Amino acid sequence: MESIFDPWPWYISGPLIAIVMFLLILMGKKFGMSSNLETMCAMCGAGRQSDYFRFDWKANRWNLIVIIGAAIGGFAGAHVLSHDTSVNINPETIENLNELGFSSAGEAYLPDRLYGNEALTDPFAISILLIGGLLIGFGARYAAGCTSGHAISGLSNLQLPSLVAVTGFFIGGLLMVHLLFPLIF
Known part of the structure; x- marks a missing residue:
């Protein structure tokens, strides 16, 4: 059970992604996060202003669930399943980022300089x-x-x-x- 807390290697996560893509192709669906923005614009009535958004957005509802799943999965991965949030990157890269003012390089995926609370000010x-x-x-x-x-x-x-x-x-x-x-x- 401990292995679920570690990052999954490519030979597990890669085939899982391939299986999902194969199933989507079989069902005639296309995957993409940015296509959800089009769907949300159409849901909110953008089709009244632009012909581009005049389509049956309900046919793309399934893809909106992907965004919800990605958000929930990202939260669970960061706050529930991750014991160690350090990032295993090249020491030279960490040194270069530290020289540029990114003191959290190697310690977290998102730099505090851009994504920390103090960055909001x-x-x-x-x-x-x-x-x-x-x-x-x-x-x-x-x-x-x-x-x-x-x-x-x-x-x-x-x-x-x-x-x-x-x-x-x-x-x-x-x-x-x-x-x-x-x-x-």
Whole structure:
């Protein structure tokens, strides 16, 4: 029973994700977190303002449950199933992040500098989170899906646009970490 408290290795979690994707393909469903935003907009009546949101949102209700499950699972994983919240990353990375002012590097998944309670009063941290959120939202919409939708669902369906999008996500991530992140912080 103790093994449930440890991070699951790829050879357990990977096949479980593959089974879920296989079942979704068999049922003719597509998975993606950002598609839930479209569904929520349609639920709230955005179809009265834009034809884009004029669709039967009730057919996508099942995917809204995925968001609820992800939130509950994330909470349970962080507060119930995790004894050790330290992050096993390269010591050089921890040193580099400490030099940039991220003193919690290696101790937690989310840096206190951006996600701690004191960040709510820091205009720089708030602006970073707002700008980052807008860019992620724009990117997900422009790419016709988010990272989970393209990397998990799109690649499972062998879609070339998803391969292009995932390649772009990786290139963008590398540019951010190695070029922009040190400049911003």
